[in-house]
Amino acid sequence: MTETTQMRTSPSGGGDAPRSPEFRLAMDALQGLRQDLFHDAFAYRPLPLMTMDGPLTRRLPDRLRSYAARLPHAVVVGAALIALFGGSVASGALGGPAALLSGLACAVPVLATLVRPVGAFWMSMAATPVVAVLLGEFGEWPWLPGPFICHLTVLVIVAIRTRPRTAAWMWTLTGAYALLVETLFGDGEYNTSAPMLFLSALALLVVAVRHVRREAQQEVTAQQTVTAHERSRRTLLEERTTIARELHDVVAHHMSVVAIQAEAAPYRVEDPPPELERAFATIRENAVAALTELRRVLGVVRAEDYEAPDAPQPTLADLDALLANVRDAGLSVEKAVTGAVRELPPGVELSAYRIVQEALSNTLRHAPGATARVEVSYVLGGLGLRIVNGPIPELTLVKPSPGAGHGVTGMRERVSMLNGEMTAGPTDDGGYEVAVFLPVTAPTEGEA
Known part of the structure; x- marks a missing residue:
């Protein structure tokens, strides 16, 4: 305790003196300001094309998608035209070089948001006194109609293209600029600082909420993945x-x-x-x-609740009992056996039984009321299985109850363990088919 007290009461001029939380907060804020608005302010950052995975853009024809992807660029150009009109006509100067230059000074910062967003903010700040000097109007300080439209548009676009912290810094600098100009040049009769700060705060708040919502959606999507x-x-x-x-x-x-x-x-x-x-x-x-x-x-x-089975593991000889049990559950199923029935390795028999069991369970869950067929083929190189069910009847009263979707995964693992092949997918009539081939190596004369 003594050492800690002495360190905290050390002279402030020492190089190792601890900083107060307020000082660190102020330094972090200034560092954020420098990083957001001063460091590489005029860096080239072109506006990307709009993604075509939205609910509306996804339905557009292929020919229109290339045009729809440039919709943000068209919106910015339209906003620049409005700023051009506000700077040249709405300010009261109906013609002449001053009106043209005033309109261009208001339109260029808006267009600059397409390639240099942070630089466009500084350009819009600089356009405010430039337009006032060109038009010779200082009554509506600090923003005339043209610069008002220009700066508000730039704030919104740059906020959309950057992050909420950058938007907060832009709004803060805008308020500081308005306060400074009103203090030095305002006449107290009419100013546009309050409308600008209110409208920009409202717009930036909406943009910030949009950013937060999008980041939350991305985080949720990542977590779900x-x-x-x-x-x-x-x-x-x-x-x-x-x-x-x-x-x-x-x-x-x-x-x-x-x-x-x-x-x-x-x-x-x-x-x-x-x-x-x-x-x-x-x-x-x-x-x-x-x-x-x-x-x-x-x-x-073995799991904690695992209990060793009392009966031996099932084989294909127990398939008839399985089918009888499934029929009692309400599934109409028939069995067909082709080839010379013979005894197979126990692992093959067990895997074949479990595959048929899982396929019929999936039929009961996903296609209640449908008919099913189990085909067992004893061929020279192994064992073939085909379990197929028809579509769900239209007049059935039982609704499907999908499970966790792990049945096909388990079947594939069993087939992969035996180096077999498996296909599973819907049929043309709306049913589902599982086809499996389990290879069986024929024993040599010595092994027999």
């Missing part, structure tokens, strides 16, 4: 975890069989050599070690 990406990634990881849990039983069964056969093999041979016994013992040890690691992996991917 990140959230959707994270949700998709989390869904993918959840699907892979589910697949790993289901395949654990299949792999564990095979490793258990390997361990048992390796243990029993030496007893089937009379007087086996020691090398053979050691080889089978090594096989059994590796199988048991693999089972232990599988249990550890399952423990990592």
